Amino acid sequence: MRLSLHFALIAGLAGAFACGGAAAQNWPTKPIRLVVPFSAGGANDLMARAAAEGASKALGQPIVVDNKPGAGATLGADVVAKSAPDGYTFLVSAAGVISNSMIKKNMPYKDSDLVPVAMIGLAPSVVLVPADAPYKDLKEFIAASKAGPGFHWATAGTGSTPHFVEGVLQTKYGAKLDVVPYKSGSESITAVLGKQVEATSEASIVALPYLKGGKLKALADTWTTRISAYPELSTATEQGFPELRIAHWAGVHAPHGTPDAILERMSAAVDAAMKTPAIAERLKGLGIEPVGGTRASFVKFVDAERARLGAVVKATGMKDE
Numbered sequence: 001m002r003l004s005l006h007f008a009l010i011a012g013l014a015g016a017f018a019c020g021g022a023a024a025q026n027w028p029t030k031p032i033r034l035v036v037p038f039s040a041g042g043a044n045d046l047m048a049r050a051a052a053e054g055a056s057k058a059l060g061q062p063i064v065v066d067n068k069p070g071a072g073a074t075l076g077a078d079v080v081a082k083s084a085p086d087g088y089t090f091l092v093s094a095a096g097v098i099s100n101s102m103i104k105k106n107m108p109y110k111d112s113d114l115v116p117v118a119m120i121g122l123a124p125s126v127v128l129v130p131a132d133a134p135y136k137d138l139k140e141f142i143a144a145s146k147a148g149p150g151f152h153w154a155t156a157g158t159g160s161t162p163h164f165v166e167g168v169l170q171t172k173y174g175a176k177l178d179v180v181p182y183k184s185g186s187e188s189i190t191a192v193l194g195k196q197v198e199a200t201s202e203a204s205i206v207a208l209p210y211l212k213g214g215k216l217k218a219l220a221d222t223w224t225t226r227i228s229a230y231p232e233l234s235t236a237t238e239q240g241f242p243e244l245r246i247a248h249w250a251g252v253h254a255p256h257g258t259p260d261a262i263l264e265r266m267s268a269a270v271d272a273a274m275k276t277p278a279i280a281e282r283l284k285g286l287g288i289e290p291v292g293g294t295r296a297s298f299v300k301f302v303d304a305e306r307a308r309l310g311a312v313v314k315a316t317g318m319k320d321e
Helices: 002-026 043-059 071-081 095-103 138-147 161-173 185-193 204-212 260-274 277-286 295-316
Strands: 032-036 063-067 089-093 114-130 151-155 177-181 200-203 216-221 247-255
Touching: 002 260, 032 043, 032 071, 043 063, 043 089, 043 114, 043 204, 043 247, 043 260, 043 277, 071 089, 071 095, 071 114, 071 247, 089 114, 095 161, 095 247, 095 295, 114 138, 114 161, 114 185, 114 204, 114 260, 114 295, 138 151, 138 216, 151 161, 151 185, 151 200, 161 177, 161 200, 161 295, 185 200, 185 204, 185 216, 200 204, 204 216, 247 260, 247 295, 260 277, 260 295
Parallel strands: 032 063, 032 089, 151 177
Antiparallel strands: 089 247, 114 200, 114 216, 114 247
């Protein structure tokens, strides 16, 4: 009796694996949901929609973008973390997926509940000051901050990309900066325009209209390459500040347990989307750099980002009160 039960159990497990394998092989057979944990119209949303457009053509199924902003992007991430790992719900991830657990006291999900799938693209962060500010580059800005009582630096809240830029400028290069937290990047920009603060940083897609209109001055692009739509701006690395490597990036994560075969196909579809000339050129024109790549390359990027951002959190004592 026990032997027959043993064989029945083995047969049952084999059948389950076979069904799972067949489901992965036939995937997708219905529309896919792409959860964006930010409001519509921002850099991450635009990258998500570009990826959805191209990937849906590669996969032969519609990809529906579902905006679920709130709680520093944890609301949308939690939805995906608790979704069935069947390949029909994915998250458009950003740096917060990595850093939130480092700075927040309570998290509704574990980091391990989400797995990296694909890199979409990134919008380099740009250090911004008033158009008539006396410093022409990052070196002069840092020196000026040290010479007096320091500068006020606007952020979009604890753990936001501008907060990490400020953290690197202080801990790595000795800039004297006092953080002024606002509710959003648009409020930070308004504060710089009104000279309530001396500086902030913001995604290239947001910054470019102000720069091209002469309303703000850019001191540096904080990623490793120049912005395709604004190549005259040098990178922080070129200016001698290689530790300042911060971007507003977007990728794709999936619920833990999603079959590898599905993850690989989704990764390949996103990569194909980013290599589609019309999509790539449209993103570049907005100030977004399409990236794509393999799933393995995105896993490597996420691991490196986790180590780098973790070091900034530790050095600054960054905590979400």
